[in-house]
Amino acid sequence: MNRYHKQQLFAPIGEAGQRAIQHARVLVCGCGALGSVIADQLVRAGVGVVRIVDRDFVDITNLQRQMLFDEDDVRQQTPKAIAASEKLRRVNSEIIIEGIVGDITSETIRELAADVDLIVDGTDNYETRFLLNDWSLEKNIPWVHGGCIGSYGQVMAIVPGKTPCYRCILPEEPDPGTALTCDTAGVIAPAVHVIGSLEVSLALQLLTKTFDDSKPSIWHVDVWRGDFRKIDLTGLKEAGGCPACSGGQRDWLHGQRGARSAVLCGRNAVQVTPSSRAKLSLEKFRQDWQQLGVVTSNPYLVKLALNDGTSVTLFGDGRAVIGGTEEISVARGIYSRYVGQ
Amino acid sequence: MITVLLFAGARDVIGSDRVTLVWTEAASVDALRARLSEEYPVIAGLLKSAMFSRGTSYLGREALVQPGDEVGMIPSVSGG
Ligand SMILES: [Zn+2]
Numbered sequence: 001m002n003r004y005h006k007q008q009l010f011a012p013i014g015e016a017g018q019r020a021i022q023h024a025r026v027l028v029c030g031c032g033a034l035g036s037v038i039a040d041q042l043v044r045a046g047v048g049v050v051r052i053v054d055r056d057f058v059d060i061t062n063l064q065r066q067m068l069f070d071e072d073d074v075r076q077q078t079p080k081a082i083a084a085s086e087k088l089r090r091v092n093s094e095i096i097i098e099g100i101v102g103d104i105t106s107e108t109i110r111e112l113a114a115d116v117d118l119i120v121d122g123t124d125n126y127e128t129r130f131l132l133n134d135w136s137l138e139k140n141i142p143w144v145h146g147g148c149i150g151s152y153g154q155v156m157a158i159v160p161g162k163t164p165c166y167r168c169i170l171p172e173e174p175d176p177g178t179a180l181t182c183d184t185a186g187v188i189a190p191a192v193h194v195i196g197s198l199e200v201s202l203a204l205q206l207l208t209k210t211f212d213d214s215k216p217s218i219w220h221v222d223v224w225r226g227d228f229r230k231i232d233l234t235g236l237k238e239a240g241g242c243p244a245c246s247g248g249q250r251d252w253l254h255g256q257r258g259a260r261s262a263v264l265c266g267r268n269a270v271q272v273t274p275s276s277r278a279k280l281s282l283e284k285f286r287q288d289w290q291q292l293g294v295v296t297s298n299p300y301l302v303k304l305a306l307n308d309g310t311s312v313t314l315f316g317d318g319r320a321v322i323g324g325t326e327e328i329s330v331a332r333g334i335y336s337r338y339v340g341q
Numbered sequence: 342m343i344t345v346l347l348f349a350g351a352r353d354v355i356g357s358d359r360v361t362l363v364w365t366e367a368a369s370v371d372a373l374r375a376r377l378s379e380e381y382p383v384i385a386g387l388l389k390s391a392m393f394s395r396g397t398s399y400l401g402r403e404a405l406v407q408p409g410d411e412v413g414m415i416p417s418v419s420g421g
Contacts, residue, residue, distance in 0.1 A: 034421040124421035149420040174390040
């Protein structure tokens with residue numbers, strides 16, 4: 001019996017659906033809590049190519065809910081995309097699993113998403129989602145949005161031309177500090193697993209062409225109170241007027257919107273991205289930094305822990321995660337001091 | 342009167358699952374958003390990115406809320 005036997009027995013998938021899944025290429029954007037659940041299920045389902053992209057490395061506070069990581073990953077500061085792809089190759093060696101350490105930006109998305117049939121949202125911020133939405137509309141490929149916080153979350157499939165898009169439900173990026181973040185509201189594992197699973201359910205429907213796009217909707221779920229609410233978005237689709245899917249604006253894709261620095265949710269850290277993409281010699285920084293503080297490294301990054309409690313974790317693409325601050329200006333100062341312009 | 346059912350962060354911040362507002366004539370969702378911001382400044386930030394529903398249907402910005410309606414306010418969620 002083949003490894004997908006039980007999944008094929010499920011009538012809406014069947015043998016034809018299973019073949020479609022095995023021929024599909026899917027991009028998992030972000031591999032934190034949601035991304036772990038999503039990548040795990042897509043790999044087990046047999047998706048032909050699963051590309052996992054994440055910009056961060058494993059931290060001790062991730063283990064409470066990010067199911068693909070363990071304490072070894074924390075000790076070795078393994079990038080999440082690497083830890084996840086290595087683990088998942090042991091789960092399914094018959095498919096292609098690509099782990100890519102990097103940020104999804106208006107520049108990188110052109111390579112990262114060029115050849116995929118579907119994008120699934122494992123990100124933790126609005127900006128990347130608006131970018132995914134622009135890409136989806138521009139290239140006419142579907143994506144599945146999911147987000148969660150505390151005990152609740154939301155899930156929605158976006159099929160260009162058929163359903164409302166992400167910007168239909170959220171016309172403008174919320175001002176910093178106005179939306180809840182997991183820094184203040186926390187997040188529990190059950191919420192992550194339910195939302196991630198609902199995303200994969202929609203993903204499998206899209207891949208097997210069984211998704212019903214005539215009834216667009218968004219799920220709102222509160223796993224603590226057991227509240228599952230499906231909001232019918234038909235009215236929204238009919239109203240039109242969306243700057244992205246009706247108006248054709250691609251503000252994030254064309255780089256008119258989007259910052260070079262991002263506060264990382266729940267990490268007391270800021271990611272700083274250089275103004276042009278770089279290819280750095282991590283070995284050089286490893287040596288240069290020896291006098292400045294405690295230096296640790298692995299093949300993907302070098303970390304400098306400074307005496308004042310801040311730290312610089314530098315990746316080969318020139319990005320750095322500045323730990324110990326949530327002030328973008330402070331982080332940028334640290335970046336230019338230790339990494340350069 | 343109208344009743345606004347609060348979900349997710351809005352319920353947590355206000356500490357109740359609903360609020361009622363005096364509502365004498367039909368007015369838009371945008372007007373409701375402004376009114377809630379005024380009376381509950383603590384959720385003003387969340388309101389900007391919240392969606393509204395009546396029953397199981399989405400209410401657009403210009404949709405009219407009638408006296409006696411029960412509408413839901415659902416803040417957007419961005420973690421992951
Ligand atoms: Zn739209």
